[in-house]
Amino acid sequence: xxxxxxxxxxxxxxxxxxxxxxxxxxxxxxxxxxxxxxxxxxxxxxxxxxxxxxxxxxxxxxxxxxxxxxxxxxxxxxxxxxxxxxxxxxxxxxxxxxxxxxxxxxxxxxxxxxxxxxxxxxxxxxxxxxxxxxxxxxxxxxxxxxxxxxxxxxxxxxxxxxxxxxxxxxxxxxxxxxxxxxxxxxxxxxxxxxxxxxxxxxxxxxxxxxxxxxxxxxxxxxxxxxxxxxxxxxxxxxxxxxxxxxxxxxxxxxxxxxxxxxxxxxxxxxxxxxxxxxxxxxxxxxxxxxxxxxxxxxxxxxxxxxxxxxxxxxxxxxxxxxxxxxxxxxxxxxxxxxxxxxxxxxxxxxxxxxxxxxxxxxxxxxxxxxxxxxxxxxxxxxxxxxxxxxxxxxxxxxxxxxxxxxxxxxxxxxxxxxxxxxxxxxxxxxxxxxxxxxxxxx
Amino acid sequence: xxxxxxxxxxxxxxxxxxxxxxxxxxxxxxxxxxxxxxxxxxxxxxxxxxxxxxxxxxxxxxxxxxxxxxxxxxxxxxxxxxxxxxxxxxxxxxxxxxxxxxxxxxxxxxxxxxxxxxxxxxxxxxxxxxxxxxxxxxxxxxxxxxxxxxxxxxxxxxxx
Numbered sequence: 001x002x003x004x005x006x007x008x009x010x011x012x013x014x015x016x017x018x019x020x021x022x023x024x025x026x027x028x029x030x031x032x033x034x035x036x037x038x039x040x041x042x043x044x045x046x047x048x049x050x051x052x053x054x055x056x057x058x059x060x061x062x063x064x065x066x067x068x069x070x071x072x073x074x075x076x077x078x079x080x081x082x083x084x085x086x087x088x089x090x091x092x093x094x095x096x097x098x099x100x101x102x103x104x105x106x107x108x109x110x111x112x113x114x115x116x117x118x119x120x121x122x123x124x125x126x127x128x129x130x131x132x133x134x135x136x137x138x139x140x141x142x143x144x145x146x147x148x149x150x151x152x153x154x155x156x157x158x159x160x161x162x163x164x165x166x167x168x169x170x171x172x173x174x175x176x177x178x179x180x181x182x183x184x185x186x187x188x189x190x191x192x193x194x195x196x197x198x199x200x201x202x203x204x205x206x207x208x209x210x211x212x213x214x215x216x217x218x219x220x221x222x223x224x225x226x227x228x229x230x231x232x233x234x235x236x237x238x239x240x241x242x243x244x245x246x247x248x249x250x251x252x253x254x255x256x257x258x259x260x261x262x263x264x265x266x267x268x269x270x271x272x273x274x275x276x277x278x279x280x281x282x283x284x285x286x287x288x289x290x291x292x293x294x295x296x297x298x299x300x301x302x303x304x305x306x307x308x309x310x311x312x313x314x315x316x317x318x319x320x321x322x323x324x325x326x327x328x329x330x331x332x333x334x335x336x337x338x339x340x341x342x343x344x345x346x347x348x349x350x351x352x353x354x355x356x357x358x359x360x361x362x363x364x365x366x367x368x369x370x371x372x373x374x375x376x377x378x379x380x381x382x383x384x385x386x387x388x389x390x391x392x393x394x395x396x397x398x399x400x401x402x403x404x405x406x407x408x409x410x411x412x413x414x415x416x417x418x419x420x421x422x423x424x425x426x427x428x429x430x431x432x433x434x435x436x437x438x439x440x441x442x
Numbered sequence: 443x444x445x446x447x448x449x450x451x452x453x454x455x456x457x458x459x460x461x462x463x464x465x466x467x468x469x470x471x472x473x474x475x476x477x478x479x480x481x482x483x484x485x486x487x488x489x490x491x492x493x494x495x496x497x498x499x500x501x502x503x504x505x506x507x508x509x510x511x512x513x514x515x516x517x518x519x520x521x522x523x524x525x526x527x528x529x530x531x532x533x534x535x536x537x538x539x540x541x542x543x544x545x546x547x548x549x550x551x552x553x554x555x556x557x558x559x560x561x562x563x564x565x566x567x568x569x570x571x572x573x574x575x576x577x578x579x580x581x582x583x584x585x586x587x588x589x590x591x592x593x594x595x596x597x598x599x600x601x602x
Contacts, residue, residue: 207455211476267456352507
């Protein structure tokens with residue numbers, strides 16, 4: 001087919017060259033109204049026009065946008081209805097040229113002319129369709145984001161309420177057990193050096209012996225000290241050297257209870273500490289209450305986090321490559337919490353997979369506007385079936401451990417980072433999982 | 443007389459000692475053992491079995507690193523030597539599907555939620571020990587201090 005339609009330029013020269021057939025619109029002015037007569041085909045030279053339809057309830061829905069070089073009134077002009085299907089409003093000061101239907105219709109060669117116009121008109125319609133498609137997917141994305149944000153907000157409020165209640169209860173338990181421990185301290189001090197010593201050792205260390213060590217030691221204790229099996233087990237738990245135990249031979253049945261009271265307070269202290277940490281992290285989910293400072297040194301927050309989770313890090317090799325002089329506006333506590341979440345996730349996935357040579361890598365880098373923090377591990381990677389939802393609450397690969405497997409670590413982190421207008425993304429493959437946090441320089 | 447063992451498995455040492463000291467109320471007729479991991483428990487159970495003694499009740503936490511309680515109890519169920527060991531899941535956090543697996547795969551006998559009630563818990567363990575003795579055909583009369591009378595009567599009735 002050697003048929004070739006007119007180019008845009010040819011159409012403009014051929015049909016839109018009459019000086020009088022031009023129109024200027026101020027921003028906000030209406031070009032044509034839905035359901036009203038329109039017998040002109042417009043060509044937008046400058047500006048921008050939005051076409052929308054209104055429903056009976058009076059809600060307006062954007063249908064398409066017209067940019068310079070595009071036509072307006074295509075439907076009413078070519079369908080022969082001469083009635084506009086949409087209302088068109090100039091959203092910028094605009095200039096248009098137009099072609100009137102009547103003189104065009106009365107030409108002798110109208111039909112073949114239309115054929116020449118067709119390619120340009122079709123490409124114009126296609127552009128409209130594409131823009132509608134684009135708008136639809138943007139809208140869908142916005143709705144998804146909105147739902148996600150709403151879910152997080154609801155959960156956050158719920159969590160904050162819960163945390164508040166729990167916080168009160170935990171605080172009472174903690175302060176009362178601290179008080180009781182102090183009182184007992186005085187009390188036992190007056191019961192003689194031995195009693196106080198046993199109590200104090202229990203309080204200081206708690207049970208440091210593993211269940212396996214206790215099993216190993218108790219036989220020896222039972223034989224060497226001539227105590228029954230149960231007492232031997234209780235003595236083995238104290239971890240006190242046999243020589244110390246021997247010094248108190250004959251009195252051990254009496255003294256062991258003081259060690260146990262001390263150890264019980266030790267455990268209560270740990271447990272209430274643990275509880276208030278959990279409560280604290282749940283509270284952070286709901287409230288952006290932490291104080292923000294500008295000029296916060298990113299590397300310092302990372303080093304703080306690494307210090308706090310030293311015990312976990314002992315099992316992996318840690319490499320750092322920190323570029324100095326990166327500052328953002330944030331609450332130090334919140335950022336530390338985010339890093340701890342990411343670092344612990346990385347460590348635990350490596351440790352739990354029982355791999356050889358686990359390596360945790362932390363890198364910072366920056367441009368004039370953005371700081372990038374990368375937490376990289378060489379662990380097994382995040383399973384495909386959950387990688388898409390790791391930032392949702394209640395998704396966890398963990399079977400316990402330090403973060404209690406609540407599945408809240410990443411949603412909390414995401415909340416915090418988004419609050420700072422930053423972002424978190426993840427790339428995960430077996431052997432390399434990378435969390436990338438971007439924060440604005442401030 | 444043969445030795446009966448109760449094995450408690452929990453990765454948190456404080457919980458482990460709490461459970462086992464509560465079980466000390468059962469007296470010196472049963473041996474209460476603590477293990478911090480399923481691996482350690484397996485070693486101990488093999489040893490008990492090798493000595494010709496009985497692992498009567500295994501009480502395990504669910505959420506533990508490396509291997510969950512349900513996985514561990516399932517393994518135990520699949521081993522013909524230990525299929526009849528009484529299995530208790532003691533847990534603070536288990537999903538719906540964990541619970542289903544606990545029943546279907548691990549064939550647990552009791553599911554106890556943390557925090558637990560000490561007296562109820564002791565009663566559960568007494569009942570399980572009694573069932574174990576009866577099912578194994580061991581001389582339950584030697585354990586009258588800790589057995590559950592109602593369980594014995596029910597067993598007698600069911601088995602003519």
